[in-house]
Structures are given as structure tokens and as C-alpha cells.
Amino acid sequence: MRTLTYYIATTIDGFIAAPDGSPDALPVTGQHLETIAAEYPETLPVHVRSALGVPEDAPNRRFDTILMGRKTYEPTIAAGFTNVFPHLRSYVFSRSLEIDDPTVAVVAGDPIEEVRRLKQEEGLGIYLCGGADLAGQLLPEIDELVVKCYPFVLGAGIPMFAGSHGPLPFALVDTKTHTNGVVFNSYRRAV
DSSP: OOOEEEEEEEETTSEEEOTTSOGGGSOOOSTHHHHHHHHOGGGSOHHHHHHTTOOTTOOOSSEEEEEEEHHHHHHHHHTTOSOSOTTSEEEEEOSSOOOOOTTEEEEOSOHHHHHHHHHHSSSSEEEEEEOHHHHHHHGGGOOEEEEEEESSOOSSSEESSOSOOOOOOEEEEEEEEOTTSOEEEEEEEOO
């Protein structure tokens, strides 16, 4: 069965974006980008892949499907694109958005139901890109967390998970520390 991985960047205090939703507070330079390009190249938008030396035809290593909420997807439209991840099957969860691109599926129904269906298919893993609302809804289905923790405190913003949740244990399976202080922690759902 395929796994759902929430692969996300966060600050020490657990925010994935500024209060206005902007991810600009998170640094986009440093040694950790080498790790992303080598180990998670498919998580890079197509215009960033080439800038980091990832060949256009580089094979996907971990994921072949990406999930996004409407708020996470909207900057794509604002930048004049419809799909910045053409190397992945793209799903956007929204009840109001209409996208005129056959490479992007808009899902208006239950996210958990859709993820359970996707997990039954053959293929690589499923990359949950964000945002907090969708991650909060899908928390019961998340099998793995890859948290890229940036070494600063934002003080306020969008949390990793929206909503109220009881304790849900995950086990730390890997840590990678970079010279710029960015730490990648990988967790699997504890049994």
C-alpha cells in the first residue's frame, strides 16, 4: 500500500507560513537545498528544479502524486501557472476552485476518502504539500512526516496542522542536520 507523507518546512515554533500565508519567511538558500535536490527532487516545482541542477527528466525518487489545499495552490495561479509539478499527479482539494488544466484534478469531496482510494493504487508515495487545513483533515491518514525545521522563531503564523487534535504518536526514524542549521526530521506513525 502507498504511504501519505506530509513533507513540510516549519520554523522552530511550528509555523509553515507567516500570518498572511506567505512562505517568504522561510529561507530558500543554504546546504539543505542540496539534500532536497538529491533526496526529494520531485518536491521541487519545475522552475526551481533546473535552478538547482535537477534534470528535467530526473526520475521521481519517493513520490508520484502531490496533494494541496486551495490556499497552497493559489500562488501557482498568481504566478501565471496552472501546474508547477507536471512530473507528479496533482490533486487540489477545493469546493470552489475551478482549474482549466487536465493535469490537475480538483477534488471537492472528502479528502480522507480520496487519500484512501489513492493509497490503494500502485505507485510511489503520496506527497502532502499543504496546507494546514488539509493536513489537519488528513492527519488520521498521514503515515510519515518529513519536517524541515528552520532555525528561527516566527512568533505567529500558519501552524503545521489546523484544528484540534488529540495526541497521535509518531516515532523519529531519521535526523539530518545541515551547516545552515536546517534540520530534517523524519517520523513514522507509531503503532
